[in-house]
Amino acid sequence: MIIQKSTNPRISSFDPNNFAFGNTFIDHMVICEYENGKWGEVKVVPYGPLPFSPAMMGVNYGQACFEGMKAYKDKDGQVFLFRPEKNFARINKSAERLAMPAVTEEMFIGGLKALVDLDRAWIPEGEGMSLYIRPLIFATEEALKARIANKYLFAIVATPAKSYYTAPVSVKISDYYSRSANGGVGFAKAAGNYAASFYPTQLANEEGYEQIIWTDDSTHEYFEESGTMNVFVRINDTIYTPPTSEKILDGVTRDSFLQLAKRRGIEVKVEPIAVKTFIDAQRNGTLKEVWGVGTAVVTSVFQSVGYNGEKLELPRLSNEESFALTLQKDLVDIQTNQAEDPFGWRVLVEKNVMETV
Missing domain, CATH: 3.20.10.10 (D-amino Acid Aminotransferase, subunit A, domain 2)
Known part of the structure; x- marks a missing residue:
């Protein structure tokens, strides 16, 4: 895995009390290209636009799928993923249905851990706060032909997140x-x-x-x-x-x-x-x-x-009467390391999982 750190990080200007979910992106992203029947090197690079053609097959024929997951920070600053193996299995299930190549565990789990470790400062602390992570695969071949593409990009981007809906x-x-x-x-x-x-x-x-x-x-x-x-x-x-x-x-x-x-x-x-x-x-x-x-x-x-x-x-219903809110609290307490995890769902992201290249 290649890690290229940003020379112009934006974390110093990030206000965890004032940001827009889905429009504020962390300093880095994961990319990996598929060509000639195989995936290339996994790279963690500075977040930014990539050059694509309007004739890109993912845009024209819809070969694109994604996952949604989160990373959480506890009161001691430790960072956790939640059941990432489920998302890894599901993105490959989606890819298979859309006739796209499966991603490897190194690309998905390894990429996640490297990205979240590198940009852990972007994960806001506090109730309802997290880092929303979006792994995705899409066809990048430049061709107006209704067939399975030969080139793809796997990427992981992330945005700080707060409570989504605050009212019923x-x-x-x-x-x-x-x-x-x-x-x-x-x-x-x-x-x-x-x-x-x-x-x-x-x-x-x-x-x-x-x-x-x-x-x-x-x-x-x-x-x-x-x-x-x-x-x-x-x-x-x-x-x-x-x-x-x-x-x-x-x-x-x-x-x-x-x-x-x-x-x-x-x-x-x-x-x-x-x-x-x-x-x-x-x-x-x-x-x-x-x-x-x-x-x-x-x-x-x-x-x-x-x-x-x-x-x-x-x-x-009150919070105590509601099964929905009771189970939500049980789940969030596990995700944020405020409660025992009897299921083994919480995955610690260790510091410095990869050296910068």
């Missing part, structure tokens, strides 16, 4: 648009999945909703995901979430919530959630809470749900 949100159950379909790429973190969701979300925004609960493409009778999150429904004291499939992303936060709930002795049912079941539970008072989970947001609690032109209000 309103969501709308989709009865027309779908996020994915059988035989499609719903299980992959394909870039195009997100582009296709923007227009329906815009329509929902115009109706006063922040997000959408996506339903199945054939009948629109079953929940699938919510926005860019996996969805959870609590009826009485049982948590329900749809099973992962070729249409539903196997979320790392989702899996973590399920394991934490079981550890607390909360009944969990991984099974299809019918819209009718949800509506009936809201009408008869057994519906307690609904929320979404994902890396960026961690937990987004829903305050109301739109369906058939009606806005259905959901119960307002």
Whole structure:
């Protein structure tokens, strides 16, 4: 691995109390190029633009996928990744579905550790703070030909992060648009999945909703995901979430919530959630809470749900009453080294994992 340190670092001008998530980037990034059937040298280089052509195949034909993950800093300044092996496995699963080459563990895990170690000063400390990390793969071959590309770039960039949603949100159950379909790429973190969701979300925004609960493409009778999150429904004291499939992303936060709930002795049912079941539970008072989970947001609690032109209000629970917020705290405490990690999820990023070349 080659590490080229920036000669003009921007960390001295970074204000951890005043920054924009997703627009503020750390001093370095990881890049690795694929050509002639193999990946080249992994490099950590100063963050900045790269030269690409408008004829780049990733732009024209959509061969692009990514991951979302975070690094956390504890009160002693130690830095941790969270379950990076899950993201490593999933990016290769996405790449396979999009006919792109798999990345190696050295590229992914080694690149992550080297980057986070080098720019650990960019990780803000405090509640809700972290470093959001975006590994990605995309086709770079310059050719207007609808086929599998021969050149790719693997990269890792990162941005400081704070709490995503600070208040409960309103969501709308989709009865027309779908996020994915059988035989499609719903299980992959394909870039195009997100582009296709923007227009329906815009329509929902115009109706006063922040997000959408996506339903199945054939009948629109079953929940699938919510926005860019996996969805959870609590009826009485049982948590329900749809099973992962070729249409539903196997979320790392989702899996973590399920394991934490079981550890607390909360009944969990991984099974299809019918819209009718949800509506009936809201009408008869057994519906307690609904929320979404994902890396960026961690937990987004829903305050109301739109369906058939009606806005259905959901119960307002205290932090102690809410399963969503209780499990969120359990998760964040593990991520930030404030609690025991019985699962072995927390991965320490040691200092000086790589010498500068």
